[in-house]
Amino acid sequence: MPAYAKTVAAAIALWIAGATGQASAQVKVGAVLSITGPASFLGDPEKKTLEIYVDDINAKGGVNGQKLQLVAYDDGADANAARTFATRLVEEDKVVAMVGGTTTGATLAMIPLFEEAQIPFISLAGAIQIIEPVRKWVFKTPHTDKMACEKIFADLKQRNLTTVALISGTDAFGKSMRDQCVAVAPKAGITVAHEEAYGPRDSDMTPQLTNIKAKTGVQAVINPGFGQGPAIVTRNYRQLGITLPFYQSHGVASKQFIDLAGPAADGVRLPAAALLVAEKLPDSDPQKPVVVAYTRTYQQKTGQPISTFGGHAYDGLMIFVEAAKRAGSFDKAKVRDEIEKTKNFIGTGGVVNMSPTDHLGLDLSAFRMLEIKGGDWTLVQ
Amino acid sequence: MRALLSHRLVPVVAMAAIVVLLPLLFSSAYYYRVAALVFVFALASIGLNLLMGFAGQVSLGHAGFMGIGAYAVAIGPTHLGVASWLSFVIGAALSALVAFVVGRPILRLKGHYLAVATLGFGLLLAIVFTNEARFTGGPDGMAVPRLVLFGSSVWGAQSWYWIIAASFLVGAVLALNLIESPTGRALRAIHDSEVAARVLGVDVAKAKLAVFVVSAIYASVAGSYLALLNGHVTPDVSGFLRSIELVAMVVLGGMGSIAGSLVGAALLVVLPQTLTFLHDYEHIALGLIVMAVMVFLRAGIVPTLARALDLRRA
Numbered sequence: 076m077p078a079y080a081k082t083v084a085a086a087i088a089l090w091i092a093g094a095t096g097q098a099s100a101q102v103k104v105g106a107v108l109s110i111t112g113p114a115s116f117l118g119d120p121e122k123k124t125l126e127i128y129v130d131d132i133n134a135k136g137g138v139n140g141q142k143l144q145l146v147a148y149d150d151g152a153d154a155n156a157a158r159t160f161a162t163r164l165v166e167e168d169k170v171v172a173m174v175g176g177t178t179t180g181a182t183l184a185m186i187p188l189f190e191e192a193q194i195p196f197i198s199l200a201g202a203i204q205i206i207e208p209v210r211k212w213v214f215k216t217p218h219t220d221k222m223a224c225e226k227i228f229a230d231l232k233q234r235n236l237t238t239v240a241l242i243s244g245t246d247a248f249g250k251s252m253r254d255q256c257v258a259v260a261p262k263a264g265i266t267v268a269h270e271e272a273y274g275p276r277d278s279d280m281t282p283q284l285t286n287i288k289a290k291t292g293v294q295a296v297i298n299p300g301f302g303q304g305p306a307i308v309t310r311n312y313r314q315l316g317i318t319l320p321f322y323q324s325h326g327v328a329s330k331q332f333i334d335l336a337g338p339a340a341d342g343v344r345l346p347a348a349a350l351l352v353a354e355k356l357p358d359s360d361p362q363k364p365v366v367v368a369y370t371r372t373y374q375q376k377t378g379q380p381i382s383t384f385g386g387h388a389y390d391g392l393m394i395f396v397e398a399a400k401r402a403g404s405f406d407k408a409k410v411r412d413e414i415e416k417t418k419n420f421i422g423t424g425g426v427v428n429m430s431p432t433d434h435l436g437l438d439l440s441a442f443r444m445l446e447i448k449g450g451d452w453t454l455v456q
Numbered sequence: 457m458r459a460l461l462s463h464r465l466v467p468v469v470a471m472a473a474i475v476v477l478l479p480l481l482f483s484s485a486y487y488y489r490v491a492a493l494v495f496v497f498a499l500a501s502i503g504l505n506l507l508m509g510f511a512g513q514v515s516l517g518h519a520g521f522m523g524i525g526a527y528a529v530a531i532g533p534t535h536l537g538v539a540s541w542l543s544f545v546i547g548a549a550l551s552a553l554v555a556f557v558v559g560r561p562i563l564r565l566k567g568h569y570l571a572v573a574t575l576g577f578g579l580l581l582a583i584v585f586t587n588e589a590r591f592t593g594g595p596d597g598m599a600v601p602r603l604v605l606f607g608s609s610v611w612g613a614q615s616w617y618w619i620i621a622a623s624f625l626v627g628a629v630l631a632l633n634l635i636e637s638p639t640g641r642a643l644r645a646i647h648d649s650e651v652a653a654r655v656l657g658v659d660v661a662k663a664k665l666a667v668f669v670v671s672a673i674y675a676s677v678a679g680s681y682l683a684l685l686n687g688h689v690t691p692d693v694s695g696f697l698r699s700i701e702l703v704a705m706v707v708l709g710g711m712g713s714i715a716g717s718l719v720g721a722a723l724l725v726v727l728p729q730t731l732t733f734l735h736d737y738e739h740i741a742l743g744l745i746v747m748a749v750m751v752f753l754r755a756g757i758v759p760t761l762a763r764a765l766d767l768r769r770a
Binding site: 149158167184247 | 484485486489490493587589594595596597599613682686687688689690692693697728729732738739
């Protein structure tokens with residue numbers, strides 16, 4: 076049947092043409108970020124980082140012989156918009172992977188789409204619910220609040236302190252971290268003797284701190300919180316003359332906090348990523364070259380100070396790129412498998428070792444304990 | 457022919473035609489989703505339009521009712537073991553009840569005072585959804601179980617498009633009927649002059665309260681659909697910005713025009729999607745377009761265009 080054969084031949088020819096046509100096209104990497112709106116201080120550095128490094132990768136010849144194309148959308152920190160843009164990335168842009176999801180709410184809203192479409196999704200949001208329970212196609216790069224609690228507790232243990240009081244913000248971050256700290260405290264041998272809370276826009280926390288001061292047996296105070304609340308708590312803490320060791324969270328790990336709290340910040344300890352103290356790390360530190368290079372590149376290209384949030388985007392993009400290189404293609408299933416096999420990847424957030432049961436891959440060594448001295452960070456040895 | 461064209465159900469027939477013909481242009485689930493969102497917000501806008509466009513009462517807290525509807529279909533099946541469809545109905549009933557209780561004192565206020573009171577109401581609900589983390593999942597929100605109808609679960613933007621679009625048409629017909637009813641005429645009388653309406657024997661307080669309750673039900677139903685369509689709900693569904701967005705849809709489309717609600721919703725849902733190619737200038741472009749509409753089509757898109765058509769015909 077020559078007619079039949081001809082049709083088959085034509086079909087095969089078309090298929091090959093289509094396949095090669097696709098091969099020469101750019102490979103699209105999606106990103107839905109909160110570039111504007113209340114979470115823009117997270118989303119903006121993330122977007123800039125992705126742009127800088129996608130250009131950088133393309134200038135060096137791309138990945139697997141193909142250039143990457145970043146398709147970034149702004150969800151304005153609205154989970155509904157995030158879901159719409161995620162649909163667009165999957166259905167219209169046909170991305171091979173997604174590096175994004177600035178807030179936990181947006182990430183959780185987008186997860187079902189990527190699971191359904193079977194596209195690797197590396198989230199840049201904080202909460203542990205994103206990777207617990209483990210979802211086949213979902214990964215994340217930022218440390219979890221739980222790890223910050225564990226890091227603080229480990230430091231307390233070293234100082235032989237076991238009884239703490241918590242004063243937490245009621246914002247998303249403060250609440251989530253407070254819950255995690257209370258949950259892991261018994262395992263770490265820490266007793267939470269007293270708890271206080273304040274609203275995100277409160278301007279004086281003296282009453283709560285007076286309660287803590289009056290409480291006997293408290294050996295240290297932890298302040299899970301975000302924004303300017305912790306700076307006010309720190310000032311009030313010194314004004315009341317409380318001398319107990321004081322811990323802040325990684326949520327305030329920015330120069331802005333030191334500026335806001337002023338001299339009151341002296342002696343405050345907090346867990347933070349190595350990125351913040353890039354230049355101060357010992358040369359033997361495996362993360363040093365990566366964080367120093369990222370810091371220089373980012374500051375040079377944007378003229379803005381470094382933040383750990385952009386670092387998370389760098390880690391996400393690089394984990395994807397390395398996985399795609401190992402897979403030798405952009406086949407989504409193969410790339411996903413390779414992301415899961417990521418071992419000893421040195422990022423700005425720490426050394427990443429993923430496994431089928433751990434889609435974050437960071438351990439406590441990713442956090443450094445810092446102490447503020449004379450208006451600057453110092454490493455606690 | 458003229459009489460036929462000016463029949464009150466003409467806009468409904470036109471909108472039904474849009475609902476049926478639109479999918480011919482759709483090439484993927486993405487289009488279905490955006491269209492479904494348009495109809496969700498159009499539904500909420502119709503309710504708000506009854507309140508603003510016909511009764512002349514402003515509400516800056518209407519997203520609060522969307523939040524009640526959205527969280528009803530999330531909390532009902534998850535925490536209370538109530539079926540999704542029943543939670544949907546309970547949510548609408550709860551919104552109506554809340555509107556009834558809150559509306560009584562609030563609707564005595566006028567102008568800016570009413571705006572501020574409704575604004576406060578919306579903010580309060582958003583705070584409740586954020587802080588009652590045990591039930592609502594807090595600021596990160598919670599997952600919404602899929603709707604199960606007749607033994608099979610509804611999934612995918614395409615099925616939701618048909619369900620939501622059909623509900624929108626039903627909502628539009630009901631609204632048009634309400635406007636032509638004695639209550640509707642009473643509402644328009646209140647809009648023009650409360651004193652005159654009272655003199656003519658209209659029970660102003662009752663009529664205002666009735667339309668407030670009805671508009672709350674519209675918003676609640678839209679909120680439930682939004683939550684079910686997204687499969688996840690966060691407190692920003694009832695946020696201040698969402699309330700403003702609804703008001704903007706009503707005003708842009710045209711106060712007192714049911715078809716205008718659809719046009720306003722379509723404009724504000726579709727524009728952010730089409731303007732993404734402008735990247736950093738997206739918001740400026742959006743603002744300029746909205747300003748241009750307000751300046752050149754002052755009565756709203758649909759009423760202004762309808763008047764222009766009428767003039768040409770005359």
